[in-house]
Amino acid sequence: MIRAGRDHQVRRLADLAAAAGKSAKSFSNQKLHQVPGHPKPVSSPRARVLLWDGEQVDAFHAGCPVPALPTKDSPGDLLDRNEAAELAEVEPRTWDRYANLPGMRPRPQPVVVAGVDHWRRGEVLDWLAGRPGPGTSPGRPVGSREQAPRSSITPRAQQLLEREPTITATAAAAELGVTIGTAQRALARARADAVRRLLEEDAEVTAEEVHARLSYPLWAAERALHAAKEAAQ
Numbered sequence: 001m002i003r004a005g006r007d008h009q010v011r012r013l014a015d016l017a018a019a020a021g022k023s024a025k026s027f028s029n030q031k032l033h034q035v036p037g038h039p040k041p042v043s044s045p046r047a048r049v050l051l052w053d054g055e056q057v058d059a060f061h062a063g064c065p066v067p068a069l070p071t072k073d074s075p076g077d078l079l080d081r082n083e084a085a086e087l088a089e090v091e092p093r094t095w096d097r098y099a100n101l102p103g104m105r106p107r108p109q110p111v112v113v114a115g116v117d118h119w120r121r122g123e124v125l126d127w128l129a130g131r132p133g134p135g136t137s138p139g140r141p142v143g144s145r146e147q148a149p150r151s152s153i154t155p156r157a158q159q160l161l162e163r164e165p166t167i168t169a170t171a172a173a174a175e176l177g178v179t180i181g182t183a184q185r186a187l188a189r190a191r192a193d194a195v196r197r198l199l200e201e202d203a204e205v206t207a208e209e210v211h212a213r214l215s216y217p218l219w220a221a222e223r224a225l226h227a228a229k230e231a232a233q
Contacts, residue, residue: 001118001121002078003077005076006053006069009054011054012049017032033050039053040232044080044082047082053069071197075120078111078118079119089153089154107119108123108124153186154186154193157190160175161187161214166216167187187220191220191224193228195210195225199229207222
């Protein structure tokens with residue numbers, strides 16, 4: 001994501017290539033954006049167009065320490081298509097359909113940064129809270145057994161894990177008011193997010209260390225570590 005107030009820093013691969021005096025194709029083929037120490041993209045791992053923070057890239061090429069980006073979520077954060085869909089707890093293709101779905105208030109208008117559509121976190125959350133739908137579940141399809149709004153599930157799963165690191169999906173589903181499958185996915189996302197924060201402190205952390213520090217079952221620690229590393233690539 002593009003953290004709030006940093007949209008002016010965003011650069012595309014072509015910008016990185018031009019700064020290096022190379023064509024975008026040559027730069028990409030030589031994988032110069034993947035050399036050791038090079039800043040990671042700020043776009044989501046599955047983004048169609050990769051974007052970088054210019055301040056981080058400039059520091060790297062100047063041989064200076066790469067500044068860390070803000071880690072606290074803000075309503076002004078700009079989310080790409082995949083990130084907005086994740087916040088809404090739907091697939092990206094479903095997020096695309098929300099642009100003009102009959103019977104629903106259209107999703108927020110995108111903000112175009114470096115030619116890529118993004119959505120402000122705060123506007124997405126406001127839209128999710130106001131989606132029409134049956135009962136207490138905004139925008140829930142008719143016949144769904146889930147009671148909790150989708151936008152609240154992952155944060156609540158994080159709270160459950162902080163309280164009870166070994167909680168089962170069945171127990172979590174009962175507390176969250178969702179199906180077991182939804183609870184499993186929410187717990188997996190919450191564990192991966194927690195492990196990602198550990199990786200920011202220690203890139204060599206092992207599953208055994210995750211198990212010891214977060215008290216997750218070892219199998220869950222292994223899966224969360226794998227997911228966090230996959231997302232960071």
